[in-house]
Amino acid sequence: MSQEEKKIENEQPVEETQAKETVAEQTGDDKHRKREHKRRGAKHDDSTEKLQEMGEKLADAQDKYVRLYSEYENYRKRTNMEKADLIINGSKDMIKAILPVVDDMERALSAMADDEGAKEGVQLIFNKLMNILSQKGLKPIEAKGQKFDENLHEAVTQFPSADEGQKGTVVDVVEKGYYLNDKVLRYAKVVVAV
Numbered sequence: 001m002s003q004e005e006k007k008i009e010n011e012q013p014v015e016e017t018q019a020k021e022t023v024a025e026q027t028g029d030d031k032h033r034k035r036e037h038k039r040r041g042a043k044h045d046d047s048t049e050k051l052q053e054m055g056e057k058l059a060d061a062q063d064k065y066v067r068l069y070s071e072y073e074n075y076r077k078r079t080n081m082e083k084a085d086l087i088i089n090g091s092k093d094m095i096k097a098i099l100p101v102v103d104d105m106e107r108a109l110s111a112m113a114d115d116e117g118a119k120e121g122v123q124l125i126f127n128k129l130m131n132i133l134s135q136k137g138l139k140p141i142e143a144k145g146q147k148f149d150e151n152l153h154e155a156v157t158q159f160p161s162a163d164e165g166q167k168g169t170v171v172d173v174v175e176k177g178y179y180l181n182d183k184v185l186r187y188a189k190v191v192v193a194v
Helices: 004-089 091-112 116-135
Strands: 138-141 153-159 170-175 178-182 182-188 190-194
Touching: 091 116, 091 178, 091 182, 116 138, 153 170
Parallel strands: 153 190
Antiparallel strands: 138 178, 170 190, 178 182
16 A cells, blocks of 8 residues: 555545534534524513513503593592682581571561661661672572472471462462572472462
8 A cells, every 4th residue: 555545544534533523513503503592582582571571561550640640630620629619608607697687687677567767777788788698699599489399498388279270389488598609508498288
C-alpha cells in the first residue's frame, strides 16, 4: 500500500467521524431548538394567560367604576332633590302651627257679623296673614260641594241625603284643609252626604 492509499484510508474515517459528529451536533441542536421552542412556547402561553387575566381585571375595574359613578350620580341627584324640597317646604311646621290661629280668626269673623267696625279690622289682619301664608305656598283645599276624595278630605261624619245626586258629596266643612306647595298639609275635615 502506498502512502497515498494509507492517507485516503486514514482520511476516510476522519471524514466519516466528522460527518457523524456533524449529524450528532445537528441532532443535538434540533433537540436544543425543540427544548428552546417549548420553553418559549411555555413563556408565550404564560404571557397570553397573564394578558387575558389582566384584561379580565381591567374589565372588572371598569365595571366597578361605572357602577360606582352611577351610584354617585343617583346619590347627588337625590340629595339635590331633598335639599330643594327642604327649601320649598322648610316652613311647613311653622305654617302648620299657625293654622289653628287662622281657624280661630275665621270663627271670630263669623261671630262678629253684628259689629261692622271690629269685623272690618279683624278682616284686614286676617287678609294680611293669609297673603303672607299664600306667598309661602299655602292654599286652601276647596271641599264644599265637591265629591268626597279620601286623598284630600277626612270624613268626620255622614249626613243622610234627600237627593240621589248629592250622595258622596261634601255638604259641610268642619275644618278647612290646606295645600303647601301642591302637597296636602292638612286634610279638610268634612261632612259627607250618603
